[in-house]
Amino acid sequence: MSAAAGTVIDARSGAAARREHILDAAEACFVRNGFHRTTMQDLAREAAMSPGNIYRYFESKEAVVIGLADREWARGEILVEAMERAGDRRGALSGVIERYFTQATRAGAILRLDLWCEATRNPAIAAIVQQGEDEARAWFTETLAALAAPGCDAAALYAALNPLMKGILVNKALDAGYDVGPAVAELRALIEAGLTGPAAGEAVR
């Protein structure tokens, strides 16, 4: 590799690393003070960078939230794709539940709660939240449909699981000592009952 090519690669990975660093700083700020209360100046201070430098990477706080959502989605996809490549959709479903609920940190749950709250009065954030909802619904519905007995309504099953999933995150955000175990077991039981057929699917609706 020529010295010049090496420099280009370093600069690129440097920019990617810088973006990651800013996203980490943003996550810390948003969890501590909320999206609305956090300024680009706070973010720059947390990241130990100049505000001007932050703006080179993200043009607004909303752009930072899009960056966080994309990163979260990309991280989940790596896990899911590895499991789906192994042909194990049930394992992928189980892995996603494990990742989002059992392994979820309180900080992550607070960030989610804060964005839901902000979405009720900030259309840009509402659009990001809505896109995440749509992507999650599409993935879950497809995965549940592939696993379900004939006649099971995967969309209705996901609609039944969705508020329970949200409520688990709310409890995690509100209570540092919240044990997600029973609620995650409940989620798994609803999935099992829903997948076995339309009768069981009806029972949980």
Place this chain on the structure above:
Amino acid sequence: MSAAAGTVIDARSGAAARREHILDAAEACFVRNGFHRTTMQDLAREAAMSPGNIYRYFESKEAVVIGLADREWARGEILVEAMERAGDRRGALSGVIERYFTQATRAGAILRLDLWCEATRNPAIAAIVQQGEDEARAWFTETLAALAAPGCDAAALYAALNPLMKGILVNKALDAGYDVGPAVAELRALIEAGLTGPAAGEAVR
């Protein structure tokens, strides 16, 4: 009644009416802009009163939130007591679910979501939210225990219902068009299954 006594009563009901009026204004402000963004000045403007006058009724925004929580609780209690006096605990349970979920307004759901969010970083609000959680848990657990088949674990059943209830409110806050019907039916089905005995109670955990 003497003229003087009449004046005292008028002044009292005037003060109560003024408190109600301030709470209505606060609800409107909090729903529109969130608890954190709302100042006592905003509240005074919304109520068409002077800030000094507002402080005669509520010493802080937190005191206003306590006032809102007390009012919400009192309104629920009137409904519940009427049903419980009629000896119908099942009707009271059904009425509470109807009131809090089917009849819930989007504004009410946004207010709740906002307070949960604020509770993650404001200890005074966290204490108010926690008290509401404790009171709701006590009432539900007692009511479920009175209705349940022997051996049913009412506390575990409530723990299973709680995140679903919260998630229904999140969806209502996020989406003006959210149909609570299926999720409320799911809530009722979980209660029915849970009340019939420990085996069914286990199935939903």
